[in-house]
Amino acid sequence: MRPVEPTGSDGARIALAWLGHPVTVLALVVLVLNDHVFKAAFPGPVTGKLSDVAGLVLAPPLVAVLVTLVVPRLPARAAAGVALGSVGAGFTLVKSSGYAAAVASDLWSVVSGPSLIRADLTDLLTLPALVLAAWVWGRARRDPVGRRAARLVRLVVLLPAATLAVAATGPVRYPDAVTTTVVGGRLAAGATDTPAGAADGDPWLWRISDDAGVRWRAAAEAEEAALFRRPERTARIGDRVCSTASPQRCYRLRPGAIRVEESDDAGLTWRLSWQVTNEQRELLRARYPESGPNGDRIAGQDLTVLDVAGGRHVVLVANGRDGFAVRAADGGWRRIGFAGGRWGAEPPPLGVISPADRHADPLRAGLLAVALSVLVLAVSGARAGWAYGSGRVAAVVQAVFLVVGAMFLLGVWSADDLALPLMVVGSAVLLLGSTLLALIPPRAREVPGGWFAEVVLAAVLTLTLTGVALTSWLYGRPVYAMTAVLLAGLATVPGLLLGWRAARLIGSWRPPVDPPYPSPVAVDRFRPGPAG
Numbered sequence: 159m160r161p162v163e164p165t166g167s168d169g170a171r172i173a174l175a176w177l178g179h180p181v182t183v184l185a186l187v188v189l190v191l192n193d194h195v196f197k198a199a200f201p202g203p204v205t206g207k208l209s210d211v212a213g214l215v216l217a218p219p220l221v222a223v224l225v226t227l228v229v230p231r232l233p234a235r236a237a238a239g240v241a242l243g244s245v246g247a248g249f250t251l252v253k254s255s256g257y258a259a260a261v262a263s264d265l266w267s268v269v270s271g272p273s274l275i276r277a278d279l280t281d282l283l284t285l286p287a288l289v290l291a292a293w294v295w296g297r298a299r300r301d302p303v304g305r306r307a308a309r310l311v312r313l314v315v316l317l318p319a320a321t322l323a324v325a326a327t328g329p330v331r332y333p334d335a336v337t338t339t340v341v342g343g344r345l346a347a348g349a350t351d352t353p354a355g356a357a358d359g360d361p362w363l364w365r366i367s368d369d370a371g372v373r374w375r376a377a378a379e380a381e382e383a384a385l386f387r388r389p390e391r392t393a394r395i396g397d398r399v400c401s402t403a404s405p406q407r408c409y410r411l412r413p414g415a416i417r418v419e420e421s422d423d424a425g426l427t428w429r430l431s432w433q434v435t436n437e438q439r440e441l442l443r444a445r446y447p448e449s450g451p452n453g454d455r456i457a458g459q460d461l462t463v464l465d466v467a468g469g470r471h472v473v474l475v476a477n478g479r480d481g482f483a484v485r486a487a488d489g490g491w492r493r494i495g496f497a498g499g500r501w502g503a504e505p506p507p508l509g510v511i512s513p514a515d516r517h518a519d520p521l522r523a524g525l526l527a528v529a530l531s532v533l534v535l536a537v538s539g540a541r542a543g544w545a546y547g548s549g550r551v552a553a554v555v556q557a558v559f560l561v562v563g564a565m566f567l568l569g570v571w572s573a574d575d576l577a578l579p580l581m582v583v584g585s586a587v588l589l590l591g592s593t594l595l596a597l598i599p600p601r602a603r604e605v606p607g608g609w610f611a612e613v614v615l616a617a618v619l620t621l622t623l624t625g626v627a628l629t630s631w632l633y634g635r636p637v638y639a640m641t642a643v644l645l646a647g648l649a650t651v652p653g654l655l656l657g658w659r660a661a662r663l664i665g666s667w668r669p670p671v672d673p674p675y676p677s678p679v680a681v682d683r684f685r686p687g688p689a690g
Contacts, residue, residue: 169234170226171302176219185215214287335476338462365497371484411458432491523628538657612660620653
């Protein structure tokens with residue numbers, strides 16, 4: 159005889175039993191230890207795959223519990239299917255698509271702070287861990303949580319712990335090229351590897367070149383000791399650094415830019431030697447998280463000149479988040495990233511970007527396009543209520559919603575990663591409220607359907623036109639965000655005009671006048687005449 163499929167509250171009880179199963183709890187412990195201890199101590203593919211396995215075992219029961227909390231009457235089998243299917247599909251999509259991984263990184267950064275999720279097809283080898291999660295569900299289905307106290311413990315203790323374990327991965331570490339020097343006649347490049355938002359400082363990562371900047375290697379222990387004992391540099395950005403063999407040839411950095419100037423007269427006159435233009439820096443700023451206010455960390459930090467054979471010289475420049483750049487002995491400049499270190503040797507191309515290279519920018523652009531469409535709806539609804547003669551209060555309420563929503567939206571474009579979740583949620587709530595006010599004007603039953611059709615068409619037109627302008631900005635044309643916002647504002651004008659014009663379909667409201675019934679004329683008309 160087949161067992162009766164648990165439904166209703168039994169589904170929630172089974173999901174809680176799944177979350178509290180010893181295998182799931184073990185996955186929770188492994189995930190926390192691996193993300194915060196083992197990855198730092200033993201970086202490599204093994205610890206990386208271990209987090210994926212533990213996450214695939216832990217995530218389905220967590221999703222099932224959340225689903226049954228939202229839909230209490232959902233059967234247990236359906237909740238398990240939704241949990242396993244959504245986790246498997248989402249994991250496969252993110253690990254197989256670079257764009258999906260970038261979007262997931264942005265969304266996860268909203269939840270848990272700066273996060274980095276990489277597309278890696280080899281991670282799909284861990285998908286069989288879902289089979290283990292399904293087996294655990296089968297075991298939990300035989301022994302659902304019965305007592306109220308046990309359910310409360312799982313809800314109060316295990317659910318928050320599992321949620322934090324999945325969301326709070328290890329801190330994202332961003333490289334920063336900060337110093338250059340010469341040790342033992344060799345170029346040395348120093349970078350920091352600090353968590354997002356941390357101050358500059360330890361740990362230092364040093365790379366050494368034995369061939370004047372062509373190839374790079376990790377610094378030996380003796381070289382690191384000499385580097386740590388080196389005297390403090392007294393030169394500052396803007397000061398000249400000259401070749402020892404040719405004292406007349408000097409170089410200097412321009413503050414707040416990636417720009418190197420050179421002089422052939424010991425600093426009396428200067429000319430451009432090499433630079434990354436402001437437009438290129440703006441696109442690099444969109445690529446690099448934690449680049450500082452206005453991209454301050456994408457700028458020259460330090461400069462060193464090394465004399466080589468033949469009276470020539472080599473220049474090494476540290477450019478913050480963009481890594482290092484080298485002027486070869488023949489005079490040619492090239493960006494080398496982080497000198498073949500743990501972040502790779504190839505820097506991103508200049509002047510080229512895509513939405514996948516940006517971080518929270520696609521979220522900001524999408525929210526702005528939706529907000530401008532809602533503006534069209536709100537203006538159209540206010541205009542309709544005004545034309546109807548009974549929408550003045552609604553217009554004032556809509557204006558308040560829009561003003562406060564605009565303030566939150568401004569915060570979305572300027573907030574850091576910690577404040578971004580609050581700004582996004584606040585904007586979404588206010589925009590939703592304004593939309594409802596616009597589409598439900600006073601006495602909506604008496605508003606013709608044609609008005610609704612034209613207003614929705616105006617909003618869709620606005621969403622399309624602003625989306626084109628903002629999508630073009632995500633691909634780097636135009637470069638600056640302010641230009642893109644102005645173009646999006648201009649793209650809103652046709653929708654505003656169409657929504658405003660839709661008010662012609664609404665006549666002025668007049669209170670109904672009920673004639674006396676039956677009227678005296680009607681009574682006389684149907685009164686029988688005298689008998690003939």
